[in-house]
Amino acid sequence: MKFWVALVAVTLLAGCGADDPSPTPKPPAPPALPSKVWGLLGALEEVAKNATERLRESPLGQRLQNALRELRELxxxxxxxxxxxxxxxxxxxxxxxxxxxARGAAFARKLRKRLNRDSEELRRRWDGGAAAIRALWAPPEPPRDGED
Structure with missing residues (x-):
C-alpha cells in the first residue's frame, strides 16, 4: 500500500514540475516594427489601390466589366x-x-344516349321476340261457338 501512495506522490510531483528547478521561459515578445516598415506597408497599400483603379479604368478592365454586365443581363x-x-x-x-x-363529359353524354337508344331497341325486339315465342308455345284457343 505504501508503494502505491509513493507512486501517486511521485506522479503528482512530476506532473506539477516539482523536480524541475527552473521555470519554463516565456518566448520573447516580437520586436516592435520600426516606422519605416509601417511606412512601406502604407505605400504598398496605396500602390495596390492605385493598381486596382487603373485596372478598372483600363480597356481590359472595361471589357471585363461589360462582359460581366452582359452575362448578368443574359x-x-x-x-x-x-x-x-x-x-x-x-x-x-x-x-x-x-x-x-370536357371531352370526357361530352363522350359520356353521347355514350349514355346511345346506350339508352340501344337498350330501348333491344327491349322492343326482346318484347316482340318474347311475344312471338309465347304465341308459338301457347295452347291453341278453343273454337268459339259459331265461328267455324
Whole structure:
C-alpha cells in the first residue's frame, strides 16, 4: 500500500514540475516594427489601390466589366424566359386537363344516349321476340261457338 501512495506522490510531483528547478521561459515578445516598415506597408497599400483603379479604368478592365454586365443581363433574361415557359406549360396542362374533362363529359353524354337508344331497341325486339315465342308455345284457343 505504501508503494502505491509513493507512486501517486511521485506522479503528482512530476506532473506539477516539482523536480524541475527552473521555470519554463516565456518566448520573447516580437520586436516592435520600426516606422519605416509601417511606412512601406502604407505605400504598398496605396500602390495596390492605385493598381486596382487603373485596372478598372483600363480597356481590359472595361471589357471585363461589360462582359460581366452582359452575362448578368443574359442570366436575368434566361430566368425570365424560364419563368414564362413554366407559366405557359402550367396553363397548357390546366387547359389540357379541363379539355379532357370536357371531352370526357361530352363522350359520356353521347355514350349514355346511345346506350339508352340501344337498350330501348333491344327491349322492343326482346318484347316482340318474347311475344312471338309465347304465341308459338301457347295452347291453341278453343273454337268459339259459331265461328267455324
Amino acid at each position: 442570366r436575368d433574361e434566361a430566368r425570365g424566359r424560364v419563368a414564362e415557359y413554366g407559366a405557359e406549360a402550367r396553363a397548357l396542362l390546366e387547359l389540357s386537363a379541363a379539355d379532357l374533362r
